[in-house]
Amino acid sequence: MPARIGVVVFPGSNCEHDVVKALGLFGEARVGAELVWHGERSLAGYDAIVLPGGFAHGDYLRPGALARFSPVMEALSKYAADGGPVVGICNGFQVLTEAGLLPGALQKNRGLRFLCTTVGVRVCTSRTVLTSETATGTELALPINHFEGNFTCDAATLERLRAEDRVVLRYTANPNGSVDDIAGVCNDEGNVVGLMPHPERASDAMTGGTDGLGLLGSLVSAATRHARLPA
Amino acid sequence: MKYEVLVEVRLRPGIADPQGATIERALPALGFEGVEGVGVGKAIRMSVEAPDEPTARGRATEVADRLLANPVIEVSTVTVLGDAPVTAAGSAPVTAAGSAVR
Numbered sequence: 001m002p003a004r005i006g007v008v009v010f011p012g013s014n015c016e017h018d019v020v021k022a023l024g025l026f027g028e029a030r031v032g033a034e035l036v037w038h039g040e041r042s043l044a045g046y047d048a049i050v051l052p053g054g055f056a057h058g059d060y061l062r063p064g065a066l067a068r069f070s071p072v073m074e075a076l077s078k079y080a081a082d083g084g085p086v087v088g089i090c091n092g093f094q095v096l097t098e099a100g101l102l103p104g105a106l107q108k109n110r111g112l113r114f115l116c117t118t119v120g121v122r123v124c125t126s127r128t129v130l131t132s133e134t135a136t137g138t139e140l141a142l143p144i145n146h147f148e149g150n151f152t153c154d155a156a157t158l159e160r161l162r163a164e165d166r167v168v169l170r171y172t173a174n175p176n177g178s179v180d181d182i183a184g185v186c187n188d189e190g191n192v193v194g195l196m197p198h199p200e201r202a203s204d205a206m207t208g209g210t211d212g213l214g215l216l217g218s219l220v221s222a223a224t225r226h227a228r229l230p231a
Numbered sequence: 232m233k234y235e236v237l238v239e240v241r242l243r244p245g246i247a248d249p250q251g252a253t254i255e256r257a258l259p260a261l262g263f264e265g266v267e268g269v270g271v272g273k274a275i276r277m278s279v280e281a282p283d284e285p286t287a288r289g290r291a292t293e294v295a296d297r298l299l300a301n302p303v304i305e306v307s308t309v310t311v312l313g314d315a316p317v318t319a320a321g322s323a324p325v326t327a328a329g330s331a332v333r
Contacts, residue, residue: 062301069298098301105303112249152246152304177247 002029003223006036006046008076008092010056010067015089015200019052022200022216031220038070048085048129048223049076051092053145053198063106063148064094073099085129085222086192090146093184093194102185102194103161104153106146110177114147118208120172121183121197125165128190129222130199130215139172140211142197149196151178151185161185169195191222234279234287235312240300241272275299276312284311 005023007016016035023033033050036043043049057066067073073095080086080101088096096102109115123131123138134140153161158179161167169184176196184195199212242248248270255269277294281287292309300307 061299065298065301097303103303105301107247107304108249110247110249112253150247154303 001227002032003047003220003227004045005031005033005048005050005219005223006043007033007050007052008036008038008072009052010038010054010070010095012056012058013052013054013091015053015091015198018198018200019050019089022203022212023050023220025203025213026217026220031223036072038067038072041071041075043072043075043079043084046079046084047227048087048219049079050219051086051088051095052200053090053092056091056095059091059148062094062098063091064096064098067091067095068099077101080187080192083189083191083226085219085226087130087219088192088194089198089200090144090149090196093196094148096192096194101192102187103157104151104182104185106148106196107150107152107177108148109146109150109175115149115175116143116145117175118143118202119175119183119197121169122172124167124170125186125190127165128168128186128193128218130184130186130193130195130218131168133218133221134214138214140214141202141209142199142212143201143208144175144197145201146176146196149178150176151182151196153179164188166190168193169197232281232283232287232314234281234284234314236277236279236287236291237310237312238275238277238291238295238299239272239308239310240275240295240305241270241308243304243306246304272305273299284314287311 007019020033094106123134170181174181186193199215202209202212250271251269279287295307
């Protein structure tokens with residue numbers, strides 16, 4: 001039975017098809033990815049959930065501020081609390097912080113420029129559903145595409161993230177002013193991960209690189225493990 | 232009764248404000264000296280149905296706390312402008328309501 005990964009679509013999401021396509025590279029025997037409309041109230045049957053990039057609700061008020069009130073988010077909160085694998089990419093990361101499923105907030109980039117470029121990131125922990133198959137210290141080249149990617153949190157939160165091994169990725173050359181060069185974080189259990197870079201956009205040599213495949217592969221494995229848990 | 236309420240959302244002290252800083256840096260070039268502490272926030276207006284002003288303020292504050300401001304990076308100020316709709320031509324009388332920073 002292939003693992004089933006749900007990719008949530010909010011009005012304004014625009015990276016969902018890229019995520020589905022990238023996950024498809026792992027073969028339909030291993031994984032099937034499908035779109036989940038934000039109006040759905042149930043996530044039953046999914047072995048992992050991805051919140052993709054884009055501009056959910058037009059980024060109105062703040063990126064992710066309105067998406068967190070979407071019907072699917074109540075099910076998502078429960079799904080995450082029950083240990084289900086959840087990955088938020090870019091706008092998805094913003095939605096997760098606004099929903100309180102991840103700490104901190106994503107601010108405007110320090111240089112006030114929209115950044116659309118490939119950056120170096122370093123994997124800082126292998127204890128998450130996104131990084132379990134990548135050695136700590138591995139450097140990856142991943143595309144970023146954002147105006148509000150500047151991760152910020154107060155000193156106490158930063159201390160907790162560092163102490164609890166919850167900083168997942170750091171930029172090797174901080175492009176946006178994120179505190180402690182943080183590009184991605186996780187929750188206590190490591191089953192909810194948010195990151196600003198787009199691994200799905202580094203999954204095909206034709207479009208520039210494949211450094212995202214290792215991260216997506218970890219997610220597929222996490223989904224497979226989750227699928228095999230007793231109901 | 233409908234109360235006109237203004238919610239101002241600002242960045243918390245200590246949170247970097249590149250927009251404010253950029254504007255502040257541009258001012259001397261435009262001939263403005265002695266202007267500092269520029270901060271950019273948001274102003275949201277709403278009409279709140281309530282039996283009295285404190286209730287209106289309370290409801291607007293709930294909206295501000297739950298949605299309009301992200302408490303990680305923002306604070307909000309709620310001001311009740313008056314108990315009549317603000318017309319296009321002018322503004323409603325301002326009550327001596329004061330405001331509360333949250």
